[in-house]
Amino acid sequence: MASKYPEIQGGGSLILAWQVRGKNVLVIGGGEVAAGRIVHVLNADAHVTVVCPRSGLNDEVAHRIAAGQVTHIDRPFAPSDLDDAAMVLCAVDDPAASTEVYQLCQARRIPANIADVPPECDFYFGSVHRDGPLQIMVSTNGNGPKMANIVRRKVAEGLPENAGAAILKVGELRRKLREVATTAEEGPKRMKWMSKVCEAWPLEDLCDMDDGDMEKLLGHYQEANVPSLAQIRAG
Structure with missing residues (x-):
């Protein structure tokens, strides 16, 4: 009987974003x-x-x-x-x-x-692709560094050119949201709403979003509503 949980695949590494700032x-x-x-x-x-x-x-x-x-x-x-x-x-x-x-x-x-x-x-x-705040690492766990480079280039070729810029805007919106919804109890709702924004808005609209657009979008947070950029600017 197949399990509904992820299958364990031993022999890997724990891939982390290791913070060494100031160390x-x-x-x-x-x-x-x-x-x-x-x-x-x-x-x-x-x-x-x-x-x-x-x-x-x-x-x-x-x-x-x-x-x-x-x-x-x-x-x-x-x-x-x-x-x-x-x-x-x-x-x-x-x-x-x-x-x-x-x-x-x-x-x-x-x-x-x-x-x-x-x-x-x-x-x-590993072999790292960098686009502003976006970092993608490909690791072969020490088996083939050159293969990691080849796979990383293939992955990078499939990414939109504006992915890094869109992530910067999402980060700015997320910081502003924390100023609106400040309590720890709001955490799950914040995460769910931000996920809806990322899924509903195309990268082009995320890149084009300015401070005024963000303020208007945040006005829909309490109702858990995510209008489009066109709807925000039309309203």
Whole structure:
């Protein structure tokens, strides 16, 4: 008899939107892989420290340092570098040194990613599509990074060009709604009404919605009604 509940598929990862804003992220290495990792964590507003001899920096990492986007420690890794780290990203071509970093992180309970060594990773970097607030990650759980890139491009090709802009407007409307319906008891009703807006309005109308339209739309919240943009502007 088929179950009405989702089937469990073991062997996956728990994919989360990890908030590292304002946290200290340590990057060990300064090559191409390190450069990609740095972009990811800078986009998440982390404080980034790169430990690598200057001779090992590629052009992109050197640019981040010169622009003051990251802090640079000009020497090989030392265990004391972990003292203030909330996350460690290791990208060096030295398996023994990488394993040492991972073991030190495990002992200190610091989440770590050791590039190209899946068994020594507490988390993986997937292939990410970014459009403003919209982020979509494709992960192969360490099996095939190139395949993740291919799948991510296919997914991105199927998305509307204005998806990110529409999400920005939805976020603004949601914040305004919280000012109208402030109590915790209103939570379920807020969520249900916002879902109706997202389902009823096309992306083009969400993008075109201005502050005046939002105020008029919010006037229909108490009745749980969701008129169209044309109806709001006609009224």
